[in-house]
Structure formats: C-alpha cells, structure tokens
Amino acid sequence: MTELLVAFLVSTIAAATPLLLAATGELVVERVGVLNLGVEGMMLAGAIAAFATANVTGVTSLGVLAGLVAGIALALLFAVISLTLQANQTATGLALTIFGRGFSALVGAGFVGIPAPTLPKLHFPVLSEIPVLGPVVFGHDILVYLSLAILALVAWCIRATHLGLILRAVGDSHDAAHALGYPVVKIRYAAVAFGGALAGLAGAYMSLAYTPLWAQDMTAGRGWVAVALVTFAAWRPFWLLIGAWFFGALMYLSLYIQALGVPIPSAFLSAVPYIGTVVVLVLISRDARRIRLHRPAMLGRPFQARA
C-alpha cells in the first residue's frame, strides 16, 4: 500500500511538472495582457531541440539549454507578429502552434526511436533515504525543483515587488502604464520570451525526463492544458500548483488503470485528462463575474502608442 502511494505521488509530481512549467510561463504572459496560444508549439520545439542536442552531444544540461533557447526563439517570432505588427493574438498563437508542430516533426524525423541520455535524478545524502518522504520529496530531477522554485519566484514577484506592480499595470491598463512612462511593448516582449523559455523547458522535461524519447506530437495537448490551467487558477500563481497536480494525478491514474487491465477500453481512459479539462473549465468559468474580476483587463488587446 505504501509502495503504491509512493509510486502515485512520485508519478503525479512528474506528470505535473511540464504542465506547471508551461502554465507558469503562460501566466506571466497573460498577466501583462498577452494571450499566447502557441504553448503547444513552443513545447514541441523545446522537446525536439532538447532531445536532438542531448542525443548529439550526450550532455543533458546542454539539451535543457537548447530547449529553453528554442522556446524563446519561437516566442519572439510570436512577439514580432502580434506585438510589433499587431496581428490578432489568437490567430498568431495558433500559427505558432502549427509552426512548432511542423518544425519539430521536420527536425525530429531523424530522431524517432533512438535513445537519448536521461536527465538524472538528484540524490541527497540521508534525505533521499527516508522512507516515503525520501522518494516523494527528495528523489526527483533538477527540473522538478526548478519548476517549483520558478513558481515561487513568480508568485513573489507578481505579488510583492515593484516589477510585479509594473507587470500588472501593463496587463490591466496599458494606456495608463504607457502614460507613466513604462515601455509597454518592451515589457510584453520580455514576458512573452519568459513564457517561451518556460514552455521550452517544459518540452525539454517531456523528451529528456518524462518519456525520454522523441515521438511526433509527443506533448499530446499538454500545452493546451497549461493554457486552461491559467484560467483554472484565475491568474493566481499558487493555484497553478493545485491544478497541475490534479491533472498530473489524472494522467497517472489513467495510465495506471490501463496497466491494471481493468475491463474499461484503454481509449476511454486515455481520453480522461481531456474530458477532465473540459469539465474543470466549465466548472471554473461558470462564475463569469469571478473570471472578470481576476482576468487581466487588457488580455488579448493590441497596444499602439499614440503620440
């Protein structure tokens, strides 16, 4: 029983990590008023960049770095078209997803079915040996801890720092922020790049740690779940953690029950996380007033400085 519980908790945290990374990035992007629907594409680009680099060089840390850079590169593409050229953000985000899928499939065509070095699990002396607590808390790879640290940092930054105040001002009233002299477009560029970096890391986690392989479309909609998580959390960082763990548990359980050989068709179980996303979205969005209260007021609106 304890073993089952440990396996459940460890796997849930692993499954939640890519969701948490990508959603934390998207949360910052949306808090400055930009809706980037290209998370799935950035994750895929990060996944293949990380996998290819780790495979060629044999160094996982270089792979992680490559995933991060690929995410930023795609995010900047989005920023140029939606922020500088002021194209519709929804459409540009979809373009980014389409592009990221194509790009990753093209680069990844030569990497299907070959192994790459896996991100090692950290080992803390003494701590990792504690029963239950050891494997659950002290037995993960570096990206798991990094995802939690970044979340805490983002939460603190948005809530308690001057920078956070500026970010919120840009997201809630870009005209006022502009009038105060803040460079709205530059701040948005930076936030979008940050979101891309985290989506790239999420992809790197997928291909180097979670399922250390490359397969076309291997993120399987996780980027979209991350976008949904931001709405679920009502744009508040710590709620992302609860959402990510919930979906992580759902993903693990759907795999676990399939492995048990329960007489439920495996296709139905595989669909559970997606059904869960719809159900959770419906439950959360039902209260339109609450959504309006928390949503950055400028979300998705283009900004053009007027002289």
Place this chain on the structure above:
Amino acid sequence: MLKIEPRGYESTFWRYASPVLALLLTGLTSGLIFAGMGRPPGLTVYTFLIAPLLQQDGLEALAVKAAPLIMMGVGLSLAYRANVWNIGTDGQFTVGAICGGGIAIAFPEAPFWAVFPAVVIAGTLGGMANGGLVAWLRIRFNANEILTSLMLAYITQYLLVYLVVGPWRDPQGFGFPQTALFSDDALAPRLIEDTNVHLGILLAPLFSVGLWFMLEKSLLGFQFRVLGQATRAAKFAGFSENRLVWIAMLISGGLAGLAGVFEATGTLGQLTTTLSPGYGFTAIIVAFLGRLNPLGAIPAGLLLALTYLGGDAAQINLGLPNAVTGIFQGILLFYLLGCDFLLLNRVGWRRTKAGAAS
C-alpha cells in the same frame, strides 16, 4: 530609415495584395530552409508546389484533398468573422465520419437511395452536435470555445480509435485496426467514372458561394460582420450574440462533419484510426488565406491541398520528411498575419536627413 505611418483606413489594394506577398515570402523562406538542409532550393520548391500538378491524376488528387479543406475553411470563415474561435474542426470532422460511417456499416444491404442520404444526414448532424456542444458550453457556462473545441477533438479521436479497434473492427480484417469496407451503395457517388472525383467536390464550392451570399447579402450576415468588428455596436443594435454563436458553431461544425462524411465515403470507403491528416489546423489557414471570405476559401483550399501533395512528392522524390507540409503551412500563416500590417499602415523609406529633422 524605415518610415511607418498609420493609414487611418483599410487599403483596398493591400487587402488582396497582402496574401500574394505572404505567399511569395513563404516560398522564399521555405527555399532558404531547404537550402539550409542541403537541398537545391529551386528544385525543392518546384517539387513541392508544381510537380504534383503535372503528374497524372494530379488535378484529381488536388480536388479530392481540397474538398474537405474548402468545406471546413468556409465554415471557419463565418465563425471567425463573429469572433467565434472554433479550432476543433478536426473533432467535428471525425464525429461526422463516425456517424456517417456507423450508418454505412450498420446497413450494408440497404439501397443507395435510402442509405446514402442517411449517411450524409447522420454525419452532418454529428458534426453539428459536436459544434453545438461547444456553443452550449460557451453560452451556458462561459467556457472558452478555443479550449473546449480542441479538447473535444482529442476526445473524439480516442472515440474513433475505440470504435475502430474495438466493436466496429472488421471481423475479416486480419486484425487490422479498420472497419469493413462500406457497401458500394453507401459510397459517395462519382461525378466522373473510374476516378475519385466524388459528390463532395461539387458541393464544396456550392457551400462557399451559398455562405458568401448569406454573409454579404443577408441581415444575418450583416449581424455576423458587426458582431466581429464592433461587439458593442452589435449589442446596442439588439443583435443576439448567443444566437450568432449558436449559428456559427452549428454551421462550422456541420460543414466539418459533412467533410468527414465525404472523406469516409468518397475517399477511404471505410473508417481507420487516422482519418484527418491535420485538416483541422490546415482549415484555419484556409480561412485566413481566403481573407475570412467564403469565396476566398476556394483558392485557399486548393493551395493548401497542394501543400499536402507537395509534402508527399518531396518525401518520395527528395527523401524529405513529409512534415515539411506542416512547417510550410505555419510559415504561411505567420506571413499572412504579418503582411496584414500593410492594410492599416504605410511603410516606406525616409531620407535620413528629413528623418533627423522631424
């Protein structure tokens, strides 16, 4: 240096020139990418965009691929005009194929006049039900249609896999994940004998003309355009947003369902686990390339159908992975959106001296 100034109006010239410019830039960029991959760029672009048309049956293959893209793109043009972001047409397509295919499998002995209309109606209703569910979730629960429609696309894909691997699998199919072949009477009638040119290829442009009339010439179409361009004005005018969301999702869902029916009964003749090679996302590009105009979806659908054929040709003749289709499509949509900057802004060169003075 570069001089940019807002026009203050929408340029009619660039309205039609910007997609052409986007296409040229896409060709150029893909050429550069091919060159970077160590392929002769000219030959690759030729293989990708022109060679498929010169092949025997090239035009037939193009029409077969374009029909579903046009149907789906036409529906999306309408929906996007009203800011209804249906991005799950893949799901509506799959449900359409499942419902239509289910009827075809259930009644293998039925005569054409009975079974084929039933197949078409079931598939269309299936697509409409999927689209309607998205509309209902948005209107009743305020749930974002982008996410719900896409999640439903994943869910319906698993439903298809379940049916084709499980209860609907062909008992005589040697265990392959596919259903039995539909009876000849359940297949879409051919317009030209001994080809794949089926009824759907005739219907796709008819829908496009029909919806163009609705959008440009009817009060309902006017309401769609106002809702998309000026939501507040639409509310003051008393147009019901909910009604338009329903109509947009039912039409775009129904057309995608119909596209699924014709893919199943016109092209494949059975159901398999992979019905749509990413038509759902491609249809989004069709809608934008066609300027969200139902008539524009016809040339746009033909062009994007060509990118599928080109991907196959590049794979066979040049050994490139056919994923080049996806990257070409992504770049095209980027350029399309980017070039629209010219619609509202004038870009030119400014002499440096004058620039410094101003």
